């Protein structure tokens with residue numbers, strides 16, 4: 001039996017992950033400082049861990065409703081309203097997922113018909129394109145550029161819309177660039193969406209990690225609520241990656257479709273994680289703010305250091321990544337990252353792991369301690385001098 | 388400089404005093420000289436008292452015995468708690484002194500080379516002070532956490548080296 005041949009061609013032909021390749025390279029090396037990590041360096045705040053332990057003691061070890069615990073949905077609804085001014089019906093418009101990752105998959109599978117086109121900002125989070133492909137759609141990468149601070153340009157979007165275009169993916173604050181979009185900039189996108197009758201899937205998982213601007217939810221823009229599938233989760237803001245809890249807010253028809261897939265494929269998100277998320281929303285504001293302030297301090301330090309060593313680095317206003325340009329070295333993103341790893345023992349992720357428009361850039365996460373950051377940046381500076 | 392900024396500078400230093408004024412200025416997006424000036428002011432006015440390092444002496448192989456002593460003071464005319472406290476805190480063996488509410492008055496932390504060392508100090512120096520009414524000595528058996536730092540922290544960076 002040739003087992004490889006039995007794998008579905010759609011899956012077989014999915015391109016391998018650029019992150020995975022780099023992970024293998026790093027795993028072989030020693031003494032590395034990694035700026036390649038896409039998750040908080042903080043452990044989940046103790047009060048959240050403690051609440052989850054307490055729930056285990058009380059015997060919370062069962063399935064929950066497919067939509068997730070009602071109490072948690074109520075807290076999520078209150079939070080979305082308080083923070084972003086959007087309101088959702090907890091029974092018909094909100095569901096708890098296994099991370100925002102599941103939300104991406106559900107949204108694509110619920111909405112994409114064979115051959116439908118999904119416009120995706122390039123570069124962006126690695127899952128969007130494969131999820132579109134797996135759902136039978138066609139991913140259309142919409143380039144964003146450093147000169148425009150990696151914001152989505154409405155004209156570029158419009159120029160790439162075909163009669164098959166159905167969905168626009170939004171992902172701001174953005175991984176890997178750290179770009180954000182202001183209310184005015186999102187409004188210009190909303191006009192294109194309206195004019196072309198698109199649906200928007202907005203991944204707002206980094207919304208709390210916005211520096212110097214108030215975060216805006218795309219769903220809060222006039223006329224956009226019912227066109228938008230809002231995805232978010234607890235991984236980034238509350239340092240809860242391993243708990244696997246996210247959520248989706250959408251109009252009742254979209255939500256019912258997603259719940260249907262979720263109920264057969266997943267059943268429900270783990271209850272321990274849901275109990276932890278409940279505590280995070282009820283009492284986690286102060287700890288979250290402390291983490292955000294720390295990221296903000298490191299962010300300034302990293303950007304300043306890159307600029308001082310002569311690399312162009314636009315100021316990221318969100319998430320915890322800097323995305324400096326390494327074009328002046330004449331190396332490609334991959335070459336630069338591999339050399340840096342071997343010669344300077346610093347791991348970063350080549351921009352191309354997030355899409356072709358990431359070429360010429362590297363993603364550097366500042367989710368690590370100031371001491372590590374200082375050392376890593378010192379090594380990068382020395383490395384640049386050898387090129 | 389805003390109150391929040393002042394607080395942030397102090398908080399950064401309290402967490403990691405090896406950061407230079409240049410680094411702190413960058414982290415907060417402030418001019419270097421402004422930060423440097425504020426830090427000097429804080430040093431001069433003794434808001435910043437000292438830049439020290441928290442060391443796990445036991446791990447460093449150093450013999451060290453610590454005891455917490457509850458001290459009851461006999462109140463006297465014209466001798467306030469501050470005066471009594473001063474008589475106690477001047478001794479170099481005394482690491483910290485707090486005025487307490489509740490069952491006793493002063494909480495005194497003493498460190499010495501041995502239990503005998505500490506016991507002798509209490510018997511000869513502390514208990515004999517004229518306004519000290521009584522002492523109760525509690526030896527520390529193990530330090531788990533001090534100044535917000537856990538000594539044997541089992542939490543380490545367990546993240547994958549590279550992730551999306």
Ligand SMILES: Cc1ncc(COP(=O)(O)O)c(C=O)c1O
Nearest residue numbers: 099100101125175233235246551
């Ligand atoms: C933009 C973006 N969306 C979603 C995710 C996945 O988040 P979750 O842990 O909630 O699945 C990530 C994680 O890196 C991300 O960067």
